[in-house]
Amino acid sequence: MLFITCADSRVDPNLVTQSRPGELFIVRNVGNIVPPHDAVMDKNSVAAALEFAVSVLKVADIIICGHSNCGAMKSLYQDESELANLPHLKEWITLAAPVKSHVERYYPEITGEKKERITEKENILEQLRNIETYPFASKALRENSIYLHGWYYDIGKGEILSYNPSTDKFERTLSSKYFAANKQLPAGVE
Ligand SMILES: [Zn+2]
Numbered sequence: 001m002l003f004i005t006c007a008d009s010r011v012d013p014n015l016v017t018q019s020r021p022g023e024l025f026i027v028r029n030v031g032n033i034v035p036p037h038d039a040v041m042d043k044n045s046v047a048a049a050l051e052f053a054v055s056v057l058k059v060a061d062i063i064i065c066g067h068s069n070c071g072a073m074k075s076l077y078q079d080e081s082e083l084a085n086l087p088h089l090k091e092w093i094t095l096a097a098p099v100k101s102h103v104e105r106y107y108p109e110i111t112g113e114k115k116e117r118i119t120e121k122e123n124i125l126e127q128l129r130n131i132e133t134y135p136f137a138s139k140a141l142r143e144n145s146i147y148l149h150g151w152y153y154d155i156g157k158g159e160i161l162s163y164n165p166s167t168d169k170f171e172r173t174l175s176s177k178y179f180a181a182n183k184q185l186p187a188g189v190e
Contacts (some may be wrong), residue, residue: 001025002053004046004127005065006032006072009157018063025053031072031123032064033095037133040095047134054140062131062146065160067125067153073119076100099123121170124150124163 003013004027013019013026027049034046053059066073075083075093077100083090103110103119110118128148131137140146150163152170161170 001060002027002050002057002062004028004032004034004063005069006070008067008070011022011065011067011153012029013065016151016153016160023047024057024143026128027056030092031070031087032066032127033072033092033123034064034127034130035095036130037135042057050131050134054136054146055155059144061128063125063149063151064124064131065153066127068117068118068120068155070116070120070123072096073123074116076119077115095107096123096126099126099182102126118186121150121152121163174179 001017001019001024003017003024005013005016007028007030013024014021014030017024027046029046034050035044037047038045050062053062058080072093073096074088076096080090083093097121099119099122103115103122107115107118128150131148134139137146150161150170152161153159154161159172161172163169164171
């Protein structure tokens with residue numbers, strides 16, 4: 001299993017998945033972001049890990065696990081000046097800019113913490129879509145040899161929600177094999 005999650009210290013992949021050493025191939029970065037195939041052509045560590053997991057380890061499941069109170073997602077709404085001294089972070093977070101546009105378009109009335117929670121969840125779906133931009137991943141999805149899963153770790157409640165495309169919601173029940181070949185992720189979640 002490939003587990004892609006945030007660098008946040010409160011997220012412990014082995015704890016979250018109740019797995020042991022040897023069971024998870026883990027990618028962590030600020031905001032659990034998968035750069036789209038055409039965004040970072042060279043020296044893209046996420047792409048390298050994704051390629052290795054799919055083509056060599058032949059993992060069956062790929063999980064993107066976002067979480068509540070994610071500073072990376074919050075920073076999408078900060079003024080440019082607040083990130084002026086953090087050029088690397090600022091540049092990295094621009095990869096999630098489509099999430100911000102999406103939230104502002106589909107949830108124009110929502111503000112504050114609720115907006116942050118929606119952004120965290122929409123970011124999970126955006127990064128799942130980004131996985132599909134890699135030809136080897138899209139081929140594996142077509143062949144049903146990999147399945148994509150979106151998880152949301154609510155740190156305060158200590159619970160995991162998983163995205164169910166049939167209800168378009170993040171739900172408590174964990175079930176697998178959510179994403180069949182070419183299955184389009186819907187536009188909005190709550
Ligand atoms: Zn985070």
